Each structure stands twice: as structure tokens, then as C-alpha cells.
Amino acid sequence: MEQQRKTEDLLKQRLKEKGLKVTHQRILVLTVLEQNSGMHMTAEDIYELVSQDYPDIGLATVYRTLQLLWDMQLVDRINLDDGCVRYEIGHLLRGDAQHNHHHLICRKCNKVIPFTDDLLDDLEHHIEEVTGFHVLDHELKFYGFCRDCMEKEN
């Protein structure tokens, strides 16, 4: 609850800085993402949850809002190669200590296994020094075969 108020205030602040309006739809989308931290939600998932509180919202608005929140660095985008983009609350806003989490994707059963590791912080600093590219976020996926599929065959 405490955290949620902080996130909402940050959203309002960023919107005002850019001369944009604070709307129920924008607050609700961000709130749903915060309440489902770590969930990898599609636009459709978010649409359905927000609809429970606000049945009139349109799917197009959810898409537009997610784009906006991503531009403002309030949400993270993940692509697990299943045909739709997924979203979660931005890593800068997450309450838990799980700063970096990556994904292991099984090529046989398509299972997605999260994996936590902070190794990339050093690499981010190195990149900034060498290239002048300012890193905000990263996405790391490993492809292979999960333990279950390895045991079954192949």
C-alpha cells in the first residue's frame, strides 16, 4: 500500500512534467502491474484485470498506456517469443530485491524459468565507458533444454 502510493505519485509527477493528463485508466494499468509484480503480463491480461474495476476501458487504451509507461521507464517489456509482448512493473519500482532476473526458455516444451543474477551490472558499466551508450535496462534470455526435457530424450 505504501509502495503503491509512491508509484502512483511518481506517475502523476512524470505526467505533469510532460504536460500530459492524469487519467483513471493510466493509474489503473500501472496499479495492476504493481499488484502483479513478477508476472509477465500481456496487454490482454492487463485489460481483463483493469476491466474488473473499470469495465469501460478499451484494449487500445491499454496498448497506448503501456507504450507511454514504457517511454517513462515505469514498466519493463519482455518478449518471450510466444507472439506477444509482456510487461511488468519497472525494475526501478519493484519492492523486492530481485533487481535482475533473466529467463531460461526451453526449446522443446516452451517452459519459461526465471533466474536471478546480478552479473550484468559490471558489464553495463563497462559498456558505458567503452561506447558512451547510457544503459537503462537489459533483457537476457537463454535458450536450451530444461532438465525434464533433457531426461526424457535427446
Place this chain on the structure above:
Amino acid sequence: MEQQRKTEDLLKQRLKEKGLKVTHQRILVLTVLEQNSGMHMTAEDIYELVSQDYPDIGLATVYRTLQLLWDMQLVDRINLDDGCVRYEIGHLLRGDAQHNHHHLICRKCNKVIPFTDDLLDDLEHHIEEVTGFHVLDHELKFYGFCRDCMEKEN
């Protein structure tokens, strides 16, 4: 040329192992990818290049072939978030020493900058030990602002 023959032979071998047919289309798609090593090609790009040698090929065949080559681990898949999946010759087949290359994606101008680094080899071994997940490949993207965009403003 030498390398190209090896790649073609490997394709034929893998196809035969699975009881699949060796066709001109399959050989041509893989050859185009090998001749454009490091290029991040879309299915459409590949279709147009293969069409020069084999005008009757259909786009659907290119898609089906890329899926097949990916299953056989002969090509790598990259998603640069521009709405289409990109392909390149598999890292196991690449002639150059550039084993791991990652991408820096600018959030403002959408420029993509390649960056070479082998740091992830250790992490792959670590993952296999801890989780039993057998890693074949990985995809790493960094999001942020490139030097040019940083200098201009923001």
C-alpha cells in the same frame, strides 16, 4: 567457399537424420544467411535475396525453412523489437571469432549497436550446474540512450 560447403553438408546430414528432404530452397536459405553473416536479416530480406537465384520461391517457404533451421540449431533468432524477427547464421557455424555479440538499442533513435563480449560463458556454465537447464544459446539486449542522443538533449 570451404566453409560454405561444410555448412551445406551439415544441413544435408541433419535433414537425413530426421528423414526430411534436401531441397534447393532449404540449401539456398541457409547459403544466403551464411553469405550475409552478422546481418540480422528478416524473412522478407532473405526471400528477396533467394528470389534472385530462385524466383519461384514463396515467402511461406522461407518462413517454414527458417523455423526448421532454427529447430536444427543452424540459424540464430534475434528480436530487435521493431516488429519482425531477424535471423543470422548460427553462432556454431560462424567463421569469425565473434562468438557472442549483443545489442545496444537506443530508445530515442532506435539505432542498434552491436557489442562483443564473452562474459556470459561463465554464467551459462553456472546456470547448468544450478538448474540442470542445458543452455544452447542466449540473447542479450541493452536498452538506453546512445551517445548521440545523450549529447543532443535529455
Place this chain on the structure above:
DNA sequence: GTCTCTGCAAACCATTTGCAGAGTC
């Protein structure tokens, strides 16, 4: 000859867009 593969065209489906009315400030 059998079975897979291919080209074509149509279908699919996540995402985007145009527009007129509603909401924010």
C-alpha cells in the same frame, strides 16, 4: 510409389490508427 515439400491465397492475431465524443486542467 510414397511421403514430404512447396507456392498460392486466405486466414490469423497482436498491435496500431482514425475519428468523434468525453475527460482533464
Place this chain on the structure above:
DNA sequence: GACTCTGCAAATGGTTTGCAGAGAC
């Protein structure tokens, strides 16, 4: 009141699929 924002429905566009004929073995 001026401007942005929203919902709706239609459009978009990369990718997939059904099918009948062609090709590989």
C-alpha cells in the same frame, strides 16, 4: 475553453495454415 485522452471499429502487417500439385528418395 483548449487540449489531450478514450472507446470503438476498422486497418495493418508479420507470420501461419489449408490445400492441391510438384519434388525427393
